[in-house]
């Protein structure tokens with residue numbers, strides 16, 4: 001809808017006729033004041049304004065319209081009997097969609113300008129619409145993300161309680177079985193126990209992630225013997241996976257100021273991944289490189305490996321290599337937690353890998369902790 005504003009009825013008639021002939025819908029106003037009243041009520045795609053009018057002239061009308069937020073994007077085309085000083089039409093009308101044409105107007109040029117402005121107005125509107133939809137979409141996603149984090153937090157807390165009581169009952173059963181000497185039940189209890197431990201690890205990963213998300217992951221920094229921690233972690237893994245050969249090279253004889261349990265968690269995570277993702281190989285290498293300024297641990301397996309394109313995403317939350325995700329169970333949060341732990345100690349994580357050959361996961365810690 002185009003609004004035409006002119007104080008002379010004959011001009012309105014001829015302009016309306018011309019525009020309607022070219023398929024535009026038109027409304028008219030015979031003074032600046034009437035034009036303003038109309039603009040308050042309705043959004044127009046273009047306003048064609050006569051400059052010389054008694055009362056408010058075209059420029060005054062335009063200035064008022066452009067101050068009014070609902071109409072400030074509406075293009076304005078001035079009609080003037082004399083050549084308009086360019087300063088006039090550029091001053092104050094920053095929206096840019098302002099132009100003029102001199103009377104008597106050339107119909108082809110007028111039509112061209114009307115069409116261009118009309119298209120501009122439509123496109124601006126479409127863009128605004130898209131922007132609105134995108135904003136809504138972003139808000140929705142943020143809301144969902146928040147709900148998901150809350151859910152993970154509640155679910156992991158709720159799961160912890162029954163898990164603790166199951167652990168207690170298993171210990172009771174173990175004691176009873178030992179007392180009664182019922183050997184045949186022992187392997188089953190061991191199996192239940194190991195599955196419960198796995199479940200416990202999953203739940204604590206979930207808890208870690210929800211604490212990380214809400215900035216509540218606490219670090220308990222104090223100097224510890226890195227070498228002892230490393231040996232401890234390797235011994236633990238050896239007990240759980242006795243058929244694997246873990247070869248340790250080098251040593252990390254330093255007192256490291258950090259969160260021992262968290263860093264051990266990273267080592268254990270690297271080691272369990274190395275075992276999990278190399279089902280046909282038994283050897284795992286653990287290399288320790290100690291420099292003056294930093295300490296690096298590398299865990300190498302000779303398993304399925306990861307293609308180059310995917311390596312960058314491995315440390316992202318919930319990322320799992322799709323091709324192998326059916327074969328190996330997991331949530332895709334272990335490495336994400338590892339990265340957070342190492343970064344909070346001022347260090348970096350990384351991977352070197354070749355598909356079907358194996359992987360080396362490493363982390364490097366500065367010897368002066370920054371946390």
Ligand code: ADP
Nearest residue numbers: 273274277305320321330331332333334335359
């Ligand atoms: P999860 O093992 O629970 O899926 P992680 O965060 O520990 O989660 O690992 C993310 C993904 O990285 C895994 O799903 C797997 O695809 C890949 N990955 C991790 N470690 C290895 C490894 N040693 N060899 C091959 N792929 C690995």
